[in-house]
Amino acid sequence: MNRRLKSILQKTDLYHPLQTSYRAGRTWLTNQLYKLTYRPHKGPGLTCNFCGAEYKKFVPEVPGPDIAPAIQGNNVIAGYGQNVYCPRCLSKNRERLIKAVIEKYLPLAPAARILHFSPEKNLYRWLKHHASITTVDTAPRFYTRIDPTIRYADATRLPFNNHSFDLVIANHILEHIPEDQMAMHEIHRVLAPEGIAILQVPYSPTLPATLEDPEIDDPGRQAALYGQQDHVRIYAFADYLRRLAKAGFNVHVLNPEDLAEFRIYATQPTESVFLCYQH
Ligand SMILES: [Zn+2]
Structure with a gap:
């Protein structure tokens, strides 16, 4: 525009x-x-x-020429591939994976309290039938068609009391947040002691260190470096785990082999799932 x-x-x-x-x-x-x-x-x-x-x-989704070097050059597991969108409902591979994981590994109690960042339409609508769900974003007006009650929240200063949620879903959120360590601490704080957060991010299994530079504040450079104009880093796999642990999480990684049974749902074959336990 x-x-x-x-x-x-x-x-x-x-x-x-x-x-x-x-x-x-x-x-x-x-x-x-x-x-x-x-x-x-x-x-x-x-x-x-x-x-x-x-x-x-x-429906496939492949990175454009402006971001392909960042994605492919760093082997980033970012959600691109040959089978990404459902042609009928437009669900995305990363939504289908989270639903499958919740169904198998995290059966929801009817009274479960969920915090869902930047809610994906299909995942939100399915969760809403199973639990009490609160949605947040820094630009809530973009999501009112999905959830009219969505509220503004900065992930680094969440407007919720300690231990308010049983499940937090932040599906490709942390890579947008400069102060990601603070956001991780906040998510840990608002989780109930038995709670779990599913914190998916694009990550590189081969980068020796997380790629980031707080000095860079330019969409074009961010796209070229990190693979998306509003991303502020590409996580190195091991460093991502280290940051989650530093925030207090006990992380259980579901590896691609653990998730192979979900391939029939056209999930991304190389993606791991990060189940982050409050304790
Ligand atoms: Zn569908």
């Missing part, structure tokens, strides 16, 4: 509603297109664990 027009709309408070409607319209159109073009690929092979659709292949 033109910068001047954007500035005028922001002053009149129309920017977010228009932006949200535009995005919703674009998503709807994309969805119709996928449903049509993937009709020939219907059939057994991959199943969406949200809508139940079966296709021989899902």
Whole structure:
């Protein structure tokens, strides 16, 4: 959008509603297109664990040329691949993985209290039927179509009492936060003593150290360095675990081999899941 027009709309408070409607319209159109073009690929092979659709292949998402060197050069497990979006409901591979993990490993008590950062539509709607769920984001107006009750929250200063939640889901959030260690401490603080956080991030299994530079505050450079213009780092796998432990978490990693049974849901074959226990 033109910068001047954007500035005028922001002053009149129309920017977010228009932006949200535009995005919703674009998503709807994309969805119709996928449903049509993937009709020939219907059939057994991959199943969406949200809508139940079966296709021989899902919709791919590959990194563009501006970010491919950062993603591929650092072997980042970032969610790209050949089977990313369900053609029918547009669920993403990382949502389907979290649902499968919760169903198998973290059965939810009916009274479970969940905190969901930047809620993904399909995951949120499914969780809502099973538990009491609170959603937060730093730009809540972008999510009101998913949850009208979403509230503003800065992950480094969460507006919740200690031990308020049984499950926290921050699915690809921490890589956006400069003070990630503080956010990890906050998530640990608001978790109940028996609580668990699922804290997924893009990470590199081969980088010797986390790639980050607090001096860099430029979307173009961030895209080229980290693979997305609003990311502030690429975590090295071992360093990510170290930071979680420093925040007080007892981390259990589900490796790709542990998650192989979920491949039928077109999950990312190389992704690990970080189950972070409060104690
Ligand atoms: Zn689906």
